Amino acid sequence: MTTAGLIIGSLSCIVGIGLFVCIALALYLGYAKSEELTKHFKNSSSSITSATHRHSGPYGKMQLVGGISFVVTFPRFFLKHGILNAEDIGNFPLRLKRKLVALQWSFIGLFFAMISLVIVGKSGVFG
Structure with a gap:
């Protein structure tokens, strides 16, 4: 295996570990x-905090956190479409909001890093 292949493989492992941590x-x-996440969206659409997400095991918990972190990270879209109430997002705890925004951007960054590594690895640029 070439040095470039080892570097791409090592970076892929780092991305995989990052995804696991997220x-x-x-x-x-x-x-x-x-419960704390869902109680702050009382005036918003029920699709944000659907009860099915809360009671459907680990996958449901991931959907709940992912949906709420997406809403907190990109509130203008949801306000524009009437899904989110401005008062709800204004009253959301700042400390928890920062965690969710960091988590969302980490997922987005790791996803694009993974795509970039696959493209570079498959392209054969490093022979």
Whole structure:
């Protein structure tokens, strides 16, 4: 294996570990803070905090945290479409909002890093 292949493989492992850490953090927030997350969206659409997400195991907890972190990260879209109430997002705890925004951007960054590594690895640029 070439040096470039080892570098691409090592970076892929780092991305994989990062995704694992993000998933573990999302599961922790889903199990430890799900009630706190859902109580702040009383005036918004029920699709944000659907009860099916809360009671359907680990996958449901991941969907709940992912949906709420997406809403908190990109509130203008949801305000524009009438899904989110401005008062709800204004009253959301800043500390929890920062965690969810960091988690969302971490997932987005790791996803694009993974795509970039696959493209570079498959392209054969490094021979």
